Amino acid sequence: MSETYDWDRLFHAYAVATDTPTHLEALVAADETAFSTAMEHLYSAVLHQGTIYPAATPAVAAVAQAVSFWIGAADRKTASARLPALVDFLDAAGDSLTLAGQLLASEGEAVPPSAEEERKFFETLASDDEEESEEAWESPVAGVLMTHAIPALRQQADPVMEGLLQVMGSDAIAHKAGAVSALAHWNCNSTAPYQHRAAAALRSFANSATVRDDRAAAVLALGTVGADVSGWLADADPAIRACAALCLPRSGEAAKELVRALTQPEEVDQWFERRPSSFPMHVRFTLLNSLLQRETSFAAILPAAVAIVQLSSPYTADNDWGPLLRAAFPEVEFVPGEYPPVPENIGAPQRQFLAALVANERLWGTNVGNAGLALMRVGLPYDRQAIAVLLKDGTGDD
Structure with missing residues (x-):
């Protein structure tokens, strides 16, 4: 999974990323402890606090490959246990990519460092002297390389989408809300064929799912990718109606639906067993914020x-x-x-x-x-x- 990358020229939140390949190999190995440790490494070092480091590109590529591996694995018990964690990481990486892309657009492109500047940076970062290693983070080279990591990660969109679409079509994972959310996050960075496939998969899933968490995630994802979700304003489930309303900022009926939902805020906050990622805190906060953005x-x-x-x-x-x-x-x-x-x-x-x-x-x-x-x-x-x-x-x- 990692042999095509020069890990001496990649870094994560703590150091040069030479320790990352071993963790990536553990994603498809039998050792459960190693798998758990690998996931901890991905979150704590590679995607530390949602920041995209240069090591994120090969790491995300490896996770996408691991998803495909477990979809096709004969060991269905292990596959069903590991796929949710892998998919959730792809979802988190896609969310971070969206936020980082917005920041990059506002700041503009950074001038690449010279080969000598880059060599000195990695030499200092890899130093056994802790104080010298810390000095590397103060170098402008670190910021430039992290800025360049954003478009590099975008190039993984199609492989990631392929893995997620395989999840959507598989029975190896019971609840697909994570995959649905991840599809929405990666969709705008993927090519047109994958965007069309994602929209079709999301609509099919939204129409067939029976679990509220999954249906809500699908409707929200459809709204994110630009599909028409107005039909769900008439759904029998108030949670699904509200999710549709979130995606229809210019609809008067959607605004009324948000008001109706928020007259029962305590119930709203208990809607989901596993909140879709569109609701980072209490559900009522997100609904209210959307309502207050409207001309009401x-x-x-x-x-x-x-x-x-x-x-x-x-x-x-x-x-x-x-x-x-x-x-x-x-x-x-x-x-x-x-x-x-x-x-x-x-x-x-x-x-x-x-x-x-x-x-x-x-x-x-x-x-x-x-x-x-x-x-x-x-x-x-x-x-x-x-x-x-x-x-x-x-x-x-x-």
Whole structure:
């Protein structure tokens, strides 16, 4: 799997990647402990905290080959145990590639280092002297080589897609949500034939799957690859309807579906046994963020806003009730370091939302800075009684 690469000229998060080939060989070996150690190496060193290092290209290629190997292996028990881990790594690598590609587009291309500069970099990085080795990371060569690793990894898209499509057509893995998500992440980097095959496979799977997690992942993936998912707005399952709505940012019916879902935020957060990767935290956070990006009045989302704030805590200020406050008072201009005045002419929807905030005892009496900032951004004090008095005094127009 690794014989075609010069590992003395590749590195991961910790050092020159000469230790990586042994781990890649373990992906198709019988030793379970070695396989687990290999997966740990892939995440901790090769894709450390989602960063793409030059060693990622051959590592991803090897993982894609390992997927194909286990799809065709006679040992179905081992295959079914290992494939989910391999597929999840491809999903994570595809997600990192998407984010890194966006960063690369904003920064532009980096000038390649000279052969001498590159030689000195790897010589220093491989030094037995720890201080000298650390100096290598301060070299601009490290950043340039990492930048070049992004388009190099893109070149693995078709082989990765081939392995994932084999997973989609196989019964070797029970739940395919990881493969579905990975297909969506790698799709934009693949060639047209693979894009067409992926869309067809995803649609077929979405129509045939019976497990909610799998169906949701398929609908989300279809939306990501640009397919029409509007038909799923009429699905019997509210989770599937909401997933379709996420992919339809200009649909008024989709916005209404998100509001309907968010009136039951606690239920929403329990929808999935294995959350699709589109939901990195609580499901309600993602649905709400999508809803607030749309041209929808605060009055229209009020039922969801009130329901969400009843579930909120000071620690969720950045993700639910804080963004809702900004949506309630969009006219307030916040300048860091300045406290804006209390909003004037507070309308009925805003008053109902503030009343729900006051009623939630968990939000008050803490020293959570982000909670205070959420209120300060719209000119309100982090003082429960003061806001209650503001409402009691009837300030504003109803």
